[in-house]
Amino acid sequence: MKNISIKFFIVLILLTFMGIFGFIFNEFFQEAKHSTQKLLEENIQATVLNIKHFLDKNLKKDNINQITAYLDNNIHGNELIKDLHIVDKKHKQVIYATDRDTIVQHINTQCVPISKIINSDIYEQQCYTFSIKLFDKFNPFYYQSYVYLNKEYLDSLLQNQIDKYRILFVSYGLFFILFIWILLKKFLVNPLEQLRQFAYYQTNTPKEFFIQELESIRYSLSLTFKRLQKEQEELFKLSTKDSLSGLYNRLSLMEKIEWLIAKGERSDDKFALLFLDLDDFKNINDTQGHEFGDKILRHVSQILLDCVRENDIVSRLGGDEFVIILPELKDNKTILEVLKRIQTKLSEPILFGTHSYAVTVSIGITIYPKDGRDATTLLKHADIAMYKAKALGKNNFHFFTENLNEEIQNKIHTQQLIEKGLKKGYFKLFYQPKVDIKTDKIVACEALIRLFDPQKGMIPPNEFISIAEESGLIIPLGEWIIQEAVKQLKEWKNTPFDNIKLSINVSGTQFQNPHFLTSLQKVVSDIDTSKLDIELTESVLINDFDAKFEKINTIKKMGISLSLDDFGTGYSSLSYLKRIPFDTLKIDKSFIDDLEKEQDKSFVNMIIGIADDLNMEVVAEGVESQKQLDYLASIGCEQYQGYYCSKPLPVEEFEKLFLSRKCH
Amino acid sequence: MRYFVALAIILFSLLLSSCTHEKQTEKPLTISTNSWIGYTPLFYAQEKGYLKENNIKLVVNVSLAEAAELYSVGKADMLTTTQHEYYAFKKEFDLVPVILLDRSNGGDMILSNKSIDELLQAEEITAYLEIDSINAEILKDFLKLYNIPLSKLHMINKDQAQIEDIQLPKDQTVLIVTYVPYNIALQKRGFQVLASTKDINSIIVIDSLCCSKNLYETRFTDLKKLKKIIDRSVDELMQDKKASYLLVKKYLGDLNYKEYIESLETIAWINKPSKELLERIKPLGYESRYILP
Numbered sequence: 001m002k003n004i005s006i007k008f009f010i011v012l013i014l015l016t017f018m019g020i021f022g023f024i025f026n027e028f029f030q031e032a033k034h035s036t037q038k039l040l041e042e043n044i045q046a047t048v049l050n051i052k053h054f055l056d057k058n059l060k061k062d063n064i065n066q067i068t069a070y071l072d073n074n075i076h077g078n079e080l081i082k083d084l085h086i087v088d089k090k091h092k093q094v095i096y097a098t099d100r101d102t103i104v105q106h107i108n109t110q111c112v113p114i115s116k117i118i119n120s121d122i123y124e125q126q127c128y129t130f131s132i133k134l135f136d137k138f139n140p141f142y143y144q145s146y147v148y149l150n151k152e153y154l155d156s157l158l159q160n161q162i163d164k165y166r167i168l169f170v171s172y173g174l175f176f177i178l179f180i181w182i183l184l185k186k187f188l189v190n191p192l193e194q195l196r197q198f199a200y201y202q203t204n205t206p207k208e209f210f211i212q213e214l215e216s217i218r219y220s221l222s223l224t225f226k227r228l229q230k231e232q233e234e235l236f237k238l239s240t241k242d243s244l245s246g247l248y249n250r251l252s253l254m255e256k257i258e259w260l261i262a263k264g265e266r267s268d269d270k271f272a273l274l275f276l277d278l279d280d281f282k283n284i285n286d287t288q289g290h291e292f293g294d295k296i297l298r299h300v301s302q303i304l305l306d307c308v309r310e311n312d313i314v315s316r317l318g319g320d321e322f323v324i325i326l327p328e329l330k331d332n333k334t335i336l337e338v339l340k341r342i343q344t345k346l347s348e349p350i351l352f353g354t355h356s357y358a359v360t361v362s363i364g365i366t367i368y369p370k371d372g373r374d375a376t377t378l379l380k381h382a383d384i385a386m387y388k389a390k391a392l393g394k395n396n397f398h399f400f401t402e403n404l405n406e407e408i409q410n411k412i413h414t415q416q417l418i419e420k421g422l423k424k425g426y427f428k429l430f431y432q433p434k435v436d437i438k439t440d441k442i443v444a445c446e447a448l449i450r451l452f453d454p455q456k457g458m459i460p461p462n463e464f465i466s467i468a469e470e471s472g473l474i475i476p477l478g479e480w481i482i483q484e485a486v487k488q489l490k491e492w493k494n495t496p497f498d499n500i501k502l503s504i505n506v507s508g509t510q511f512q513n514p515h516f517l518t519s520l521q522k523v524v525s526d527i528d529t530s531k532l533d534i535e536l537t538e539s540v541l542i543n544d545f546d547a548k549f550e551k552i553n554t555i556k557k558m559g560i561s562l563s564l565d566d567f568g569t570g571y572s573s574l575s576y577l578k579r580i581p582f583d584t585l586k587i588d589k590s591f592i593d594d595l596e597k598e599q600d601k602s603f604v605n606m607i608i609g610i611a612d613d614l615n616m617e618v619v620a621e622g623v624e625s626q627k628q629l630d631y632l633a634s635i636g637c638e639q640y641q642g643y644y645c646s647k648p649l650p651v652e653e654f655e656k657l658f659l660s661r662k663c664h
Numbered sequence: 665m666r667y668f669v670a671l672a673i674i675l676f677s678l679l680l681s682s683c684t685h686e687k688q689t690e691k692p693l694t695i696s697t698n699s700w701i702g703y704t705p706l707f708y709a710q711e712k713g714y715l716k717e718n719n720i721k722l723v724v725n726v727s728l729a730e731a732a733e734l735y736s737v738g739k740a741d742m743l744t745t746t747q748h749e750y751y752a753f754k755k756e757f758d759l760v761p762v763i764l765l766d767r768s769n770g771g772d773m774i775l776s777n778k779s780i781d782e783l784l785q786a787e788e789i790t791a792y793l794e795i796d797s798i799n800a801e802i803l804k805d806f807l808k809l810y811n812i813p814l815s816k817l818h819m820i821n822k823d824q825a826q827i828e829d830i831q832l833p834k835d836q837t838v839l840i841v842t843y844v845p846y847n848i849a850l851q852k853r854g855f856q857v858l859a860s861t862k863d864i865n866s867i868i869v870i871d872s873l874c875c876s877k878n879l880y881e882t883r884f885t886d887l888k889k890l891k892k893i894i895d896r897s898v899d900e901l902m903q904d905k906k907a908s909y910l911l912v913k914k915y916l917g918d919l920n921y922k923e924y925i926e927s928l929e930t931i932a933w934i935n936k937p938s939k940e941l942l943e944r945i946k947p948l949g950y951e952s953r954y955i956l957p
Contacts, residue, residue: 049737056733057821115756118738135795135821137814138804 006192010184014177021173029165036161040154041122044080048114048128048147051075051084055132055145059086064095072098082150086132089144111146123158126151187211195221202229244294245301248315253323256313257375260327264368272335274324275364275382276304276342279394281320284357292352299350300359307341322361323379335365339397360395362386371400384408414464417453418473422480426452429484430648434503434619434641435663437633442658444501446535446641447485448648449477469509478510479519486523488651489531497658503533503563508540517554529559535586537565541576552580563619568607577614585611589622592642595631605635612636692721693886695873696740698731699724699824701844701927702766702871703744704912705897705935711911712900714893718886724915727823728797741883742875746798747948750874760880760954761872763891764934764941768869770862771930772798772843774806775855777832783858784810786837788818792830793841795821798869803841805867806859828917844927845916862930870934870945872955880954891935891956898933 004012051074058067064086075084075098085106086096111127112120132143191214194206198218202225209215240252248256260271278284278300285293297320304314304322313325326334342361349356364386372378381400387408389398398404421427427449434444451459468474485504492498510516524532534555541548552562563584564577568591577585587607594600604620611618620632623642632640645663646654657663697703709715710722723740725731728749735743736753743749744765753759776783783789789812793799807814817839822830824846832838839858840850851857861869873890880887901908909924919927934941942952 045737045739049733052737053730053733056729057823114737116738133796135819137817137819138795138800140796 083148253315278320363397432648726825773860799841
């Protein structure tokens with residue numbers, strides 16, 4: 001079925017009403033017309049009958065003049081009767097006419113006998129006639145009387161009535177339609193239209209309606225929309241705000257940055273992006289639990305909000321990372337002011353219950369458009385700058401620069417190369433001989449890692465070890481080294497190289513790895529562990545010494561010997577030497593380099609003395625000349641390692657060197 | 665839904681009322697009559713409510729002519745007539761006598777302020793009568809009976825109500841043709857009865873109820889009811905004249921009970937006509953086939 005508008009529907013209803021109304025009205029009109037007609041009819045009948053009766057009683061043969069005045073008065077006084085003629089039929093003579101000038105005009109008028117007056121339609125008749133019986137003694141004779149009706153008056157009466165009814169019908173009808181229309185429009189059409197608009201736009205809640213059902217719909221819609229709006233707001237909040245801190249989330253931040261970039265492209269406005277990362281937040285979470293960590297995050301969020309201007313944007317990217325946008329940036333002064341406020345505020349200790357904590361942040365700063373023309377780049381560069389700030393000692397900030405970018409890119413490239421190298425075999429172990437000074441024979445070697453970039457060639461360890469440590473790749477890399485070293489020892493078994501002791505370096509990160517011992521134990525399970533030596537630097541032993549001490553003991557129990565690497569450069573704590581059962585002390589190259597100096601000679605003498613006292617072997621690192629070697633031999637150093645014998649060599653060359661029994 | 669149903673009912677009622685408000689009961693049977701002792705059964709029935717019960721309306725006029733005129737203009741369906749009115753309207757209105765009421769037996773009369781001898785010697789006689797009624801027939805018979813030339817007569821056409829109130833000069837010889845009950849007032853003023861239908865044997869005055877043939881056919885049932893009413897009324901009023909007098913006296917010029925009894929003696933009821941009567945009036949044009957027995 002085709003839809004129609006409610007207005008059209010109401011018009012149809014009204015037209016139907018008008019039809020019914022018209023029909024009823026017509027019935028009443030016909031009734032009224034009939035009544036009027038009846039009244040007029042009776043009036044005419046009475047008048048005509050009165051005239052007849054008067055004439056019957058008073059008209060004599062020759063007395064017409066005596067009754068003329070009465071007849072004139074009677075006819076003139078009655079609007080319904082236009083004229084009266086009395087005709088002597090026998091002599092064909094009009095003996096009386098009320099309108100004496102217009103006798104001729106009635107000639108063609110049809111007259112109805114008065115006996116039919118009851119059943120005739122007076123509006124159709126023009127004239128009634130009757131005979132008047134007169135007597136001459138007993139002999140009757142007749143005059144014919146004609147009563148002419150005032151047709152114009154009769155018609156006008158009817159027409160007046162029709163006009164009145166027509167006007168009444170039209171005016172009442174129009175008034176009725178108008179009234180109904182106004183009512184329907186006010187109480188039905190308009191409210192429905194308002195409801196439609198309200199349902200469509202969900203704005204401008206209509207006022208209370210008069211009609212109960214419509215009011216119910218309005219109320220229900222209003223409630224539903226309020227609920228939807230609330231849900232929408234909550235959803236929007238969920239989608240744009242961070243649930244923990246109430247700050248903008250990443251998605252919302254990206255939108256705002258994009259908006260600021262679009263605005264900046266039009267107006268050349270600059271803005272700053274501050275990338276904040278809480279220092280050592282992981283420790284807080286690990287030591288105090290996540291609930292406490294969340295409290296810290298909420299606290300920091302509030303501080304950040306307090307420190308920025310009204311139009312600045314503060315968001316939480318996730319974890320302990322925050323981003324602050326400072327729009328409409330004129331100069332760096334604004335940034336520095338905000339930074340100062342943040343650092344000042346954060347430096348105030350946070351008191352949670354009885355616990356007091358101080359939080360610091362590292363902040364990386366990028367400026368649009370200088371440091372990036374899109375949100376991703378700006379964020380990435382700010383992240384780089386933040387890491388640089390962290391690297392500079394935390395609780396610091398750093399602006400992004402191209403050099404920093406290049407450095408980071410290299411670092412990233414190296415990191416990727418390490419990951420790839422572990423999978424594709426870009427790493428190789430080089431072996432540097434350790435030579436017995438007395439016999440001048442190679443008795444041991446130190447396995448040193450080398451990375452070969454397929455494009456750039458060999459990358460020195462100092463360029464990738466620190467990156468491996470930062471990225472955590474040092475763990476798999478360390479495992480690989482152990483595996484390779486063990487593998488090499490297995491290969492050397494029952495060969496001329498069978499007695500070579502192989503040293504590997506273990507980094508602090510690797511050593512702290514809880515799986516380190518398990519992994520080591522598994523790898524060395526099928527070799528002669530007395531052939532394996534692990535070199536540790538002093539820094540590995542700092543912090544939580546007891547736990548590490550246990551690990552060292554476990555390693556020792558495995559039969560693996562331990563060397564203290566780079567001795568003399570760190571704390572050189574004698575307590576370590578006393579408590580940790582190191583087998584070998586390795587004198588750092590820096591002491592060997594400066595052996596000409598008396599002070600360094602004394603240091604080296606002292607180290608060798610201590611090693612003797614503690615029954616430890618001593619290996620001098622970085623020996624590059626016969627002179628250095630001679631001195632070391634003179635003071636009783638057992639082994640040396642250095643370019644004087646050989647640089648670190650690939651395994652094949654090392655084996656050749658070993659077999660040649662000559663270092664130089 | 666309730667409101668819709670209510671609205672529909674209202675509309676339907678309006679429609680129904682507009683369609684039905686013109687519906688009326690059947691048109692009453694209207695009888696045009698005049699004051700005459702012979703029409704007492706009609707007056708009685710009217711007062712007793714017999715007519716109204718049967719949707720019959722009675723219109724009482726002052727004279728036969730007035731009654732006839734009312735019928736002639738279509739205001740009445742039936743008419744009480746003497747044979748004079750019957751003849752006059754028979755052709756024009758296709759009139760037939762339906763119910764015979766009475767035969768005048770002294771009810772129609774000629775009064776005068778003079779004795780018959782004085783009347784005969786008078787040079788001029790002023791005669792008051794309803795000239796277009798049975799009065800004329802009675803006057804003619806009277807003139808014929810006493811051989812009074814028509815030239816002596818100055819005739820004045822008045823209805824009985826007018827005649828009743830007429831003031832007459834004492835020296836004038838007046839002759840009035842009248843009937844019961846109009847005679848009573850005139851007789852009280854000194855008029856004497858010179859002749860009546862009781863002693864004028866040449867004329868018979870029959871009063872009947874007439875109607876058109878069309879009405880006879882279309883409302884025959886009503887006519888039969890009317891006939892029963894008249895029969896019942898005649899019986900009742902004759903059985904208890906005192907009671908009937910009290911009911912009908914206002915139709916008869918407030919005559920007293922004695923006058924009422926005397927008036928009743930001037931007529932004879934023929935509402936249940938004998939075959940002989942029917943045969944006798946047949947030559948007068950009373951077709952017996954329409955007369956209800």
